[in-house]
Amino acid sequence: MKKFLIHVLQRTTHNCFGVKCCFGVIEIGTFREIFHMPVNVWSLAVYEQQWIEGIKRLQNHDSSCLVTEIQTRTKKPQATLWAFYKEEKKLYIQKLVLFGELIKEPLKNKFFTTTTCYDFIVPRGLDMQHNLKASEWQIDLEDVLRFLDEKRQLNDQNKTKKYRN
Numbered sequence: 001m002k003k004f005l006i007h008v009l010q011r012t013t014h015n016c017f018g019v020k021c022c023f024g025v026i027e028i029g030t031f032r033e034i035f036h037m038p039v040n041v042w043s044l045a046v047y048e049q050q051w052i053e054g055i056k057r058l059q060n061h062d063s064s065c066l067v068t069e070i071q072t073r074t075k076k077p078q079a080t081l082w083a084f085y086k087e088e089k090k091l092y093i094q095k096l097v098l099f100g101e102l103i104k105e106p107l108k109n110k111f112f113t114t115t116t117c118y119d120f121i122v123p124r125g126l127d128m129q130h131n132l133k134a135s136e137w138q139i140d141l142e143d144v145l146r147f148l149d150e151k152r153q154l155n156d157q158n159k160t161k162k163y164r165n
Helices: 044-057 101-107 116-120 141-164
Strands: 004-016 019-028 031-038 063-071 078-087 090-099 137-140
Touching: 004 031, 004 044, 004 141, 019 063, 031 063, 044 063, 044 116, 044 141, 063 116, 078 116, 090 141, 137 141
Parallel strands: none
Antiparallel strands: 004 019, 019 031, 063 078, 078 090, 090 137
């Protein structure tokens, strides 16, 4: 059984190339990546909500994504997302880094939001910048859905504790 995890590691901000950021982590099986999350466009709460919605989306769609970075909405927009491709009970995951024309063209005068982020999921298999085969991870769909259930249970427990106090 492979595991899946995505969460905020550190909620305090630090300066990352002139932008306030926090640390997050994604784990897919034995793979682990710590990433910077700029909080000048999206707050931590927005990232976390998008992750939940992105996973829920897999219940009714064959693709989805989890956004781990969004910087500036206008001059030089940049985004990093983990695209999910569902095939039967398997999930294939690719990291996509969008900048320049790769993000400006699909935006067409729209903002990159928690709703429009799904418009940036490209067909599975190719690295958009270099037309090479993209790095890819495979995991059981149930491992990702289990993560969502565990997160929901933890949130319910925290709400219960707040009401008791």
